[in-house]
Amino acid sequence: MAPVPIRRVPVADGVSLHARVWDDRSADWPSFLLVHGLSSNCRTFEAVAERLHAEGHPVATLDLRGHGQSDKPDTGYDFATLSSDLSTAIVALGLERPVVVGQSTGGNLAVELAHRASERVAGVVGIDGGVIDLQARWPHWDDCEAALAPPSFNGIPVADFEAMIHRHHPDWSAWGVEATAANCEVLADGAVRPWLTRDRHLRILRALWEHRPFGLLPLGVPTLLLFAKPSEAEDARALAALAALGDKVRIEVLPGDHDLHVQQPDRVADLLLETCG
DSSP: OOOOOEEEEEEETTEEEEEEEEOOSOTTSOOEEEEOOTTOOGGGGHHHHHHHHHTTOOEEEEOOTTSTTSOOOSSOOSHHHHHHHHHHHHHHHTOSSOEEEEETHHHHHHHHHHHHOGGGOSEEEEESOSSOOHHHHOSSHHHHHHHHOOOOOTTOBHHHHHHHHHHHOTTSOHHHHHHHHTTEEEOTTSBEEESSOHHHHHHHHHHHHHOOGGGGOSOSSOEEEEEOTTTGGGOHHHHHHHHTTGGGSEEEEOOSOSOHHHHSHHHHHHHHHHHHO
């Protein structure tokens, strides 16, 4: 990947987010803000961003608070604060009502943002996210926490960590493996440690469990939900609820991984350009 201008974006007192910005093209084209999922990082959207930028669109990706190169305060891991961070970043980056694209938890954050501040966004895209409703599967938080608590990668050599990612995703490019490995910092001894601490991970997971996205739809802006298979798209309740919205929400199914933006970045970019560009 070519070098990308990096910015620090203040979003609250003492809290700045790490952002990568492709903004040297015409501002008349629709802009995009790309939001990663839980315990991920902004680099996983690089290939999608470069494709959108090559077509003339201003694009920004960022690390959510607690993630990657962003600041890691002790508080602010609820959806109200995380979506406020995004709203503030949109203004600071001068994105002029971007299409907000979020993967997994990032998709639910995009829906929350559009619900709270539709004037800030031109559209919402959820990539295997946006309508994640954990309470529908785990009515009790303790059961959800037990099922989805993060594994520990602490102390694993970075080469072994990348090899593990490749074993789980043999069709991913070398870039995709490297970008996903950036979910962790590499310590002086060559071992990895997740940027997002376990405690903060669980706080965001709890916020996602409390999020009831179907109650927020339809949004006041165009909405595209791009599902992977097998995934949320095969949840009969989700499909029935979305079908009831008629043409107010567009649904596309792209067989592949939960991390479609890493596995098939060109195909994802094509859908974004076709729908929102």
